[in-house]
Amino acid sequence: MKKRVAILGSTGSVGSQVLSVIDVQHELFSVEVLSAYNNADLLISQAIKYLPNVVVIGNADHYSKVRDALNSYDIKVYAGLDAISQITEMGTIDIVLIGIVGIEALNPLLSAIRNKKKIALANKESLVVAGELISKIAIENNVQIIPVDSEHSAIFQCLMGEFDNPVDKIVLTASGGPFLGKDNNYLKNATPEEALKHPNWKMGKKVSIDSATLMNKGLEAIEARWLFNIQHSQIEVIIHPQSIVHSLVYFADGSVKTLLSFPDMRIPIQFALTFPHRLKSTFPTLDLLSANTLNFERPDVKKFRNLALAFKALEIGGNMPCILNAANDIAVQAFLNKKIGFQQIPDIIEKCMDLIPLTGNPVLTDIFETDKLTRHKASELIK
Numbered sequence: 001m002k003k004r005v006a007i008l009g010s011t012g013s014v015g016s017q018v019l020s021v022i023d024v025q026h027e028l029f030s031v032e033v034l035s036a037y038n039n040a041d042l043l044i045s046q047a048i049k050y051l052p053n054v055v056v057i058g059n060a061d062h063y064s065k066v067r068d069a070l071n072s073y074d075i076k077v078y079a080g081l082d083a084i085s086q087i088t089e090m091g092t093i094d095i096v097l098i099g100i101v102g103i104e105a106l107n108p109l110l111s112a113i114r115n116k117k118k119i120a121l122a123n124k125e126s127l128v129v130a131g132e133l134i135s136k137i138a139i140e141n142n143v144q145i146i147p148v149d150s151e152h153s154a155i156f157q158c159l160m161g162e163f164d165n166p167v168d169k170i171v172l173t174a175s176g177g178p179f180l181g182k183d184n185n186y187l188k189n190a191t192p193e194e195a196l197k198h199p200n201w202k203m204g205k206k207v208s209i210d211s212a213t214l215m216n217k218g219l220e221a222i223e224a225r226w227l228f229n230i231q232h233s234q235i236e237v238i239i240h241p242q243s244i245v246h247s248l249v250y251f252a253d254g255s256v257k258t259l260l261s262f263p264d265m266r267i268p269i270q271f272a273l274t275f276p277h278r279l280k281s282t283f284p285t286l287d288l289l290s291a292n293t294l295n296f297e298r299p300d301v302k303k304f305r306n307l308a309l310a311f312k313a314l315e316i317g318g319n320m321p322c323i324l325n326a327a328n329d330i331a332v333q334a335f336l337n338k339k340i341g342f343q344q345i346p347d348i349i350e351k352c353m354d355l356i357p358l359t360g361n362p363v364l365t366d367i368f369e370t371d372k373l374t375r376h377k378a379s380e381l382i383k
């Protein structure tokens with residue numbers, strides 16, 4: 001029987017690539033649910049192609065448009081953010097793939113865990129803001145979260161079969177983004193168009209900017225802390241421009257494991273869907289001879305201050321990663337809208353980290369409150 005997949009955030013970069021994986025593996029997977037927030041047109045065309053049982057449009061303003069367009073198909077249409085969470089209750093879903101960007105993924109993720117679904121997680125922000133809470137609820141419900149992000153997928157695969165073997169440290173690799181090696185003067189005047197040109201990965205706008213500022217790697221470090229139950233002092237970041245080595249695990253005996261592949265998100269996406277099995281794919285395979293040289297260097301946290309701020313937030317803990325994430329969201333949007341420069345992004349984040357009150361063991365309401373407060377403060381600082 002085919003595995004029935006709910007794709008939350010199907011119109012985003014990851015969501016679209018999940019569908020292209022399902023195109024290849026259509027004999028094994030079927031699409032049960034598609035959801036998107038705003039992109040009604042793409043959601044409608046995806047629904048007509050994949051014929052899911054249910055479609056959810058997060059922004060209720062688009063409800064009638066989606067309903068009318070799918071009127072002649074046997075597809076139920078729901079609207080609203082709550083509907084995206086509630087849909088994970090469906091008994092006909094085998095796997096929930098969460099490709100939603102931002103903190104909006106938190107409630108659907110918690111709901112999918114409580115409904116004991118197999119979860120493939122591509123969202124970063126939920127684990128960044130509420131990692132401790134999510135880990136606790138996942139353990140209580142005996143739910144395993146399979147990471148989709150290439151670095152975490154690599155670490156997850158390196159740890160397969162290692163059980164309780166002691167890990168010394170985890171090293172996350174970062175491509176360095178489009179501004180690797182640029183000087184401060186260049187960075188000050190960098191434009192959104194330049195920042196969006198990622199050398200190796202095909203990604204959405206928010207992740208592309210985060211990759212240019214190295215915040216993406218900072219968020220990934222916080223995610224790793226919770227996904228792999230490892231201390232902040234055991235996580236390091238190294239720049240590797242070719243994006244072929246996808247992170248490393250250092251074991252206590254001196255052995256180091258890593259995972260190599262051609263940089264194509266469809267590879268970790270397929271693995272998350274098929275775990276613990278590996279299926280034949282048609283994706284590009286790695287040719288080390290044509291890759292020729294693999295380089296590694298230390299990240300420059302004086303130039304890319306977001307990375308240092310993320311590690312500081314990780315070390316402080318509590319609601320600090322939530323403050324970091326919310327301030328970064330607002331600052332990245334302001335940069336994309338040309339209201340602030342590239343090097344002002346860390347200024348805004350640092351100020352918010354100083355100004356918003358710290359909460360030691362935040363519960364869900366504290367997290368949403370911190371998020372709101374920080375967004376407000378960051379917007380004020382930008383005006």
Ligand code: MG
Pocket residue numbers: 149150151220
């Ligand atoms: Mg990544």
